[in-house]
Amino acid sequence: MSNKRPKLFGDCFNPLLGVSRPISRSTLDLPPVPATSIAGTTKRNHGNSRYMSEDTKTAASTDEDGPDIIVIENLLLPAEIGVLDSEKGRRQSVRFDVEIETVPGYRRIVSESGTYVSYADTVLFIQQKAKDGGHVELVEEWAEAIAAFVLSNPLAARVVVKVTKPDIFEDADGVGIRIARRRT
Secondary structure, eight states: OOOOOSSEEEEEETTTTTTEEEEETTTOOOOOOOTTTTTTTHHHOOOGGSSSSSEEEEEEEEOOOOOOEEEEEEEEEOOOOOGGGGTTTOOEEEEEEEEEEOOOTHHHHHHOOOOOOOOOHHHHHHHHHHHOOOBOOHHHHHHHHHHHHHHHHEEEEEEEEEEEEEOOOESSSOOEEEEEEEEO
């Protein structure tokens, strides 16, 4: 096993750029980790199975029992959203939950090609849109934009996006929408 630590977190597909691009750990503000601490990361970065841990090799060779689901839970960001005049020109808390269902054979594809669905790209997309996207009137618009972004990755088969505003009603944890979209 190599003592080298991977320099890249992964090659992530970014439809805004139209290409896969590396995401560095510093971009994600993550501390350095040993090469084998994230299953398959080393293999994906170096493209050589000799860098894979035995656990990763075993996981890559097991049968899938349904699709893998990549999750982003309770991502809470300030964003400009709402149709009411009182909501315009100010930021309010918005919570995002995303479940990304992968295509059949996903783990084999990851193992053989090194490409994968990146939760990091989705989080970065949501963060950037919240920061620079301007005012959005409806939570439905947010959900559709996130779903379209996720499904632009050819390894994502289906996505469920939940967008809620947690501070609207005192007696509710949040109000919003949950949508499910499938690749056509």
